[in-house]
Amino acid sequence: EDQVTQSPEALRLQEGESSSLNCSYTVSGLRGLFWYRQDPGKGPEFLFTLYSAGEEKEKERLKATLTKKESFLHITAPKPEDSATYLCAVQAWASGTYKYIFGTGTRLKVLA
Amino acid sequence: DVKVTQSSRYLVKRTGEKVFLECVQDMDHENMFWYRQDPGLGLRLIYFSYDVKMKEKGDIPEGYSVSREKKERFSLILESASTNQTSMYLCASSPGGGSYNSPLHFGNGTRLTVT
Numbered sequence: 214e215d216q217v218t219q220s221p222e223a224l225r226l227q228e229g230e231s232s233s234l235n236c237s238y239t240v241s242g243l244r245g246l247f248w249y250r251q252d253p254g255k256g257p258e259f260l261f262t263l264y265s266a267g268e269e270k271e272k273e274r275l276k277a278t279l280t281k282k283e284s285f286l287h288i289t290a291p292k293p294e295d296s297a298t299y300l301c302a303v304q305a306w307a308s309g310t311y312k313y314i315f316g317t318g319t320r321l322k323v324l325a
Numbered sequence: 326d327v328k329v330t331q332s333s334r335y336l337v338k339r340t341g342e343k344v345f346l347e348c349v350q351d352m353d354h355e356n357m358f359w360y361r362q363d364p365g366l367g368l369r370l371i372y373f374s375y376d377v378k379m380k381e382k383g384d385i386p387e388g389y390s391v392s393r394e395k396k397e398r399f400s401l402i403l404e405s406a407s408t409n410q411t412s413m414y415l416c417a418s419s420p421g422g423g424s425y426n427s428p429l430h431f432g433n434g435t436r437l438t439v440t
Contacts, residue, residue: 245426256431
């Protein structure tokens with residue numbers, strides 16, 4: 214069964230304390246892996262797309278990497294404004310169509 | 326930037342009411358989606374559409390229907406609202422054609438409470 218699992222469920226960091234969020238997936242026919250940021254009461258905001266193993270994307274303090282089984286979102290020297298829920302999704306071929314499969318997210322809290 | 330606009334941020338409805346949730350996108354995207362998001366369950370796909378007047382059931386279509394009369398507009402209908410449909414509803418869009426591996430772009434959501 215196609216599945217996306219994110220860990221940890223929640224993470225508390227001190228400002229400046231770097232860490233990584235994990236997204237592991239088991240899908241057939243991966244077309245792309247996507248990272249989103251979601252603030253409370255709002256819709257997910259697109260951050261990155263990764264298409265193939267070895268690929269990396271960066272934006273400010275965030276860097277996303279991809280292997281054949283998982284993706285990491287590395288957060289370097291986080292600030293309180295990085296506090297949010299980070300969602301991972303994959304697009305895969307399933308049941309004769311392309312589907313987006315979401316993880317349940319990692320809730321990140323960065324303390325000043 | 327892609328803009329996906331959901332008509333209401335908050336709605337409170339009574340059990341048995343017919344509820345309409347509206348979504349409009351301004352980027353000429355072929356694909357549109359409706360999800361619901363619940364704590365611990367993540368995003369679950371209700372319905373999607375790859376073209377005008379076309380619709381496909383997602384993973385949890387029971388109790389819902391959709392309408393896509395124009396390319397930019399995708400409506401979710403709760404035929405007879407029930408308390409277990411209390412949730413955050415998210416509309417999304419993406420380009421069609423050969424852009425199968427494009428990300429979804431989301432609206433800001435409608436938090437629906439059914440009492």
